[in-house]
Amino acid sequence: MNFLMKKNPVMAKELKLVCRTIHFPIALMIYGGALSFLAMMILHSQVDYYSYSGYTINYSSLLMIFVVLAIVQLFVGSIVCGILSSSSISSEREKQTLDLMLTAPVSPLNIILGKLGSTMLQMMLFIFCSLPAMSLGFLYGGMRWKSLLVFIAYMFVITFFAGSIGIFCSVKFKKTITSIVVTLLIGVLFYGGTCLPMLLGMLFSYNLSSQAAQFRQLILSCFLFINPAAGFIVSIVSNYTNVDMVSIVTDVAAPVTKHNVLYFLFDHFTIVVFFITILLGIGFIFLAVREQDKVRLVDKKLTREK
Amino acid sequence: MLRIENLDKYFGTFCAVNHLNLQIDQGEVFGFVGHNGAGKTTTMKVVAGLITASGGNVYIDGIDAFAEREKVKRKIGYMPDFFGVYDNLKAIEYMEFYASLYGIVGKQARQTCLDLMDLVGLRDRENYYVDSLSRGMKQRLCLARSLVHDPELLLLDEPASGLDPRARFEIKEILKNLGSLGKTIVISSHILPELADMCTTIGIMQSGRMIMHGTMDEIQMQAMHARLLKVRVLQDQERAVRLLQEDPNCRKVSVMENEIQVEYTGSEEEIARLLERIVMQRIPITSFYREQGNLESLFLELTDHPDFYGQPGPGSQPDPYGQPDPYGQPVDKEGGKS
Numbered sequence: 001m002n003f004l005m006k007k008n009p010v011m012a013k014e015l016k017l018v019c020r021t022i023h024f025p026i027a028l029m030i031y032g033g034a035l036s037f038l039a040m041m042i043l044h045s046q047v048d049y050y051s052y053s054g055y056t057i058n059y060s061s062l063l064m065i066f067v068v069l070a071i072v073q074l075f076v077g078s079i080v081c082g083i084l085s086s087s088s089i090s091s092e093r094e095k096q097t098l099d100l101m102l103t104a105p106v107s108p109l110n111i112i113l114g115k116l117g118s119t120m121l122q123m124m125l126f127i128f129c130s131l132p133a134m135s136l137g138f139l140y141g142g143m144r145w146k147s148l149l150v151f152i153a154y155m156f157v158i159t160f161f162a163g164s165i166g167i168f169c170s171v172k173f174k175k176t177i178t179s180i181v182v183t184l185l186i187g188v189l190f191y192g193g194t195c196l197p198m199l200l201g202m203l204f205s206y207n208l209s210s211q212a213a214q215f216r217q218l219i220l221s222c223f224l225f226i227n228p229a230a231g232f233i234v235s236i237v238s239n240y241t242n243v244d245m246v247s248i249v250t251d252v253a254a255p256v257t258k259h260n261v262l263y264f265l266f267d268h269f270t271i272v273v274f275f276i277t278i279l280l281g282i283g284f285i286f287l288a289v290r291e292q293d294k295v296r297l298v299d300k301k302l303t304r305e306k
Numbered sequence: 307m308l309r310i311e312n313l314d315k316y317f318g319t320f321c322a323v324n325h326l327n328l329q330i331d332q333g334e335v336f337g338f339v340g341h342n343g344a345g346k347t348t349t350m351k352v353v354a355g356l357i358t359a360s361g362g363n364v365y366i367d368g369i370d371a372f373a374e375r376e377k378v379k380r381k382i383g384y385m386p387d388f389f390g391v392y393d394n395l396k397a398i399e400y401m402e403f404y405a406s407l408y409g410i411v412g413k414q415a416r417q418t419c420l421d422l423m424d425l426v427g428l429r430d431r432e433n434y435y436v437d438s439l440s441r442g443m444k445q446r447l448c449l450a451r452s453l454v455h456d457p458e459l460l461l462l463d464e465p466a467s468g469l470d471p472r473a474r475f476e477i478k479e480i481l482k483n484l485g486s487l488g489k490t491i492v493i494s495s496h497i498l499p500e501l502a503d504m505c506t507t508i509g510i511m512q513s514g515r516m517i518m519h520g521t522m523d524e525i526q527m528q529a530m531h532a533r534l535l536k537v538r539v540l541q542d543q544e545r546a547v548r549l550l551q552e553d554p555n556c557r558k559v560s561v562m563e564n565e566i567q568v569e570y571t572g573s574e575e576e577i578a579r580l581l582e583r584i585v586m587q588r589i590p591i592t593s594f595y596r597e598q599g600n601l602e603s604l605f606l607e608l609t610d611h612p613d614f615y616g617q618p619g620p621g622s623q624p625d626p627y628g629q630p631d632p633y634g635q636p637v638d639k640e641g642g643k644s
Contacts, residue, residue: 009403009406009407009411012403012406013392013395013403013406016394016395016399017392017394017395020394021394095390095391095392096386096388096389096390097390097391097392098390099351099356099384099386099390100384100386100390100404100451101407102355102356103354103355103356103379103382103384104379104404104407104408104455105376105379105380105407105408106407294358298358
């Protein structure tokens with residue numbers, strides 16, 4: 001704890017405050033319980049289906065547990081992490097403790113990273129608690145370690161992304177409630193709004209045979225690169241099905257050839273989205289630090305003017 | 307230790323601090339007085355680096371506070387006029403957290419925090435949760451927190467506000483103790499007498515301007531001059547008023563029922579001469595005395611007239627009273643009865 005106190009006292013304090021409350025272990029228990037219940041329901045429905053239909057049970061279908069739990073956690077994790085971080089700075093402001101912190105020689109970046117880090121650690125603890133339920137697939141075979149590691153890595157990046165949006169809103173808006181609402185709206189924009197151009201393109205372009213229409217559809221699909229959920233879902237789903245982004249996009253967009261840059265990007269869709277998500281998160285943190293550091297920036301400007 | 311030069315702070319078009327100049331030397335205990343909205347907290351926040359200035363300079367120990375903000379933060383201990391506390395932290399953890407923000411951790415932090423809690427009389431409350439402490443205790447804890455990095459300059463924004471008399475006394479004693487340790491302290495308050503027995507110098511702010519600044523003795527002297535002169539006559543009241551208005555030391559003459567009240571700036575000798583003149587005019591006087599003056603009446607007197615003493619700065623509103631510097635020309639000679 002002393003090491004963390006020295007490196008980032010804000011994070012150390014946040015973790016101490018969170019772990020001390022009774023709400024945290026209760027929330028952890030409810031989360032783990034709900035996911036286990038969901039896993040049991042899927043298992044039960046699959047076994048029931050095969051026993052009633054008289055077919056031999058297809059164990060690979062039980063991998064559905066992993067896919068469903070992963071997607072559920074993607075959205076729950078994003079929402080919870082966004083909400084937690086969007087109240088972090090604004091609640092300090094409301095409690096009037098932010099001013100006390102800002103009079104100390106601790107940089108705005110350190111405060112923001114401390115807040116974000118503690119939120120991410122809390123969320124990752126939830127994710128690790130879900131691993132036993134997620135690993136049910138190992139019991140029946142067919143599940144790969146790689147999938148689990150990809151899931152953990154992606155969840156880490158997703159919590160970073162959602163957390164950095166929340167932190168930015170928390171710094172930008174004085175009231176916690178405004179900050180939470182705007183965070184959720186930005187989240188909806190990234191997760192849902194980026195799918196809209198592609199879906200609208202498909203809806204209104206009945207004839208995709210012309211090259212121009214296919215090209216337009218391809219461009220509209222590019223918005224998916226800034227959709228962390230799309231990258232996550234494709235990475236999880238494509239591990240257990242034959243569906244991948246290249247097949248989705250090349251079906252509708254002939255201009256994508258093997259020599260095309262876009263082909264390369266779509267071929268490595270999950271990795272590209274992974275890194276773009278990290279960059280977007282860094283971008284939001286940068287904006288948050290700039291917003292938090294306004295006093296110093298204005299001071300510098302004033303000094304220059306003199 | 308602290309030098310403020312032509313400090314301006316605007317919130318939109320509203321001028322909160324207007325061309326403020328101030329110099330506080332090492333070891334001085336400076337009382338910053340003014341009623342709510344006078345600009346005390348804004349000035350303190352600018353010095354502490356919590357809000358930006360619109361113009362001017364602030365130097366702390368010779369260092370430009372705007373250019374080297376991080377450096378001066380280590381020299382300042384700031385205590386706001388509210389308690390910023392966390393619900394689930396114990397008093398000692400609260401202290402240790404703020405110590406860690408200044409890079410003080412481990413055994414050194416624990417020892418420093420315990421010593422400071424001892425100083426403010428909270429040593430026996432180290433394991434109490436902060437939200438379970440009384441208001442006075444929280445205030446003392448906040449004071450201890452602001453001392454955690456051994457700052458050279460302490461900015462205390464209304465440290466005794468909202469406290470009961472006992473807690474006020476305790477805070478006062480601690481501040482006197484700190485003053486004797488050689489710390490430079492700036493204490494703001496809207497009650498001038500509250501600061502009288504612990505400050506070495508006083509500055510009175512009004513509408514963002516420093517309307518009076520001086521040592522405690524100078525202020526006390528001013529309080530003597532701010533007392534009202536009260537005269538009662540048996541008859542010829544109008545003649546007496548005219549006579550009083552002719553005196554250059556009379557700032558304002560008003561008649562309340564049968565009593566003539568005079569804002570008189572002259573010395574005791576001048577009062578004696580004034581009385582002599584009235585008697586020579588054969589006006590029958592039944593009473594002639596100067597009321598007991600105190601700091602509170604001086605403060606009320608000074609802050610009663612917005613913009614009375616200051617010169618209008620750029621961007622400020624025109625003086626609604628149109629009154630010149632009272633130390634120069636006598637004013638309101640036409641005032642008569644009010």
